[in-house]
Amino acid sequence: MKTLDSDLDYIKAKNKVEKLKQFYVHLTVYFIINTVITTVKIRHNLKNGETFNEAFFDFSTIITWLVWGIAIGLHAFSVFGLPLILGEDWEERQIEKYMKDELQND
Template sequence: MESNFTNDQNYKYQEAKKKVNAIKGFYGNAMAYCIVIPVLAYINYRTTDFPWAIFPALGWGFGLLINGFCAYGYSPLFGKNWEERKIKEFMQES
């Protein structure tokens, strides 16, 4: 019984650690976005009339959005707890 409890705690700890690392990565990515995109916009403003800075802003912004969804566990495609349900389903088949 003790071993089962310890394994459950270890699993929860590992899952929590993964979530914290994902959120930390998201914040790092967001901070870099907030620094780099204005620099690119400034360079764009000072060098040419064509608004090329919009392309990296939109591309990186879309990636940042997806990264945020993943970090906070929001999945509009698969629904809430989809991964968890699939894991349980496959474990029961075995």
């Protein structure tokens, strides 16, 4: 039984690390891609005669950061905030509940 518990603990820890890794990859891609998009848009707008402030604070430049930023925020909430609200063992409780339901239905 001790081996089973340690295996389950390892799987849970590995799952948490994987979720955290996916978030950090998502965050890194967000900054890299949005920086490239912003740079291209600013250079294009500067060539069209706009000032740097006009080019930088253009709605189409800001909206890219904003919309994807909302997605990053939701992802961050699912990784960091949801366990705070539901509790660290929420997944385990749900699994046990469904397993109990299945055993009763058999």
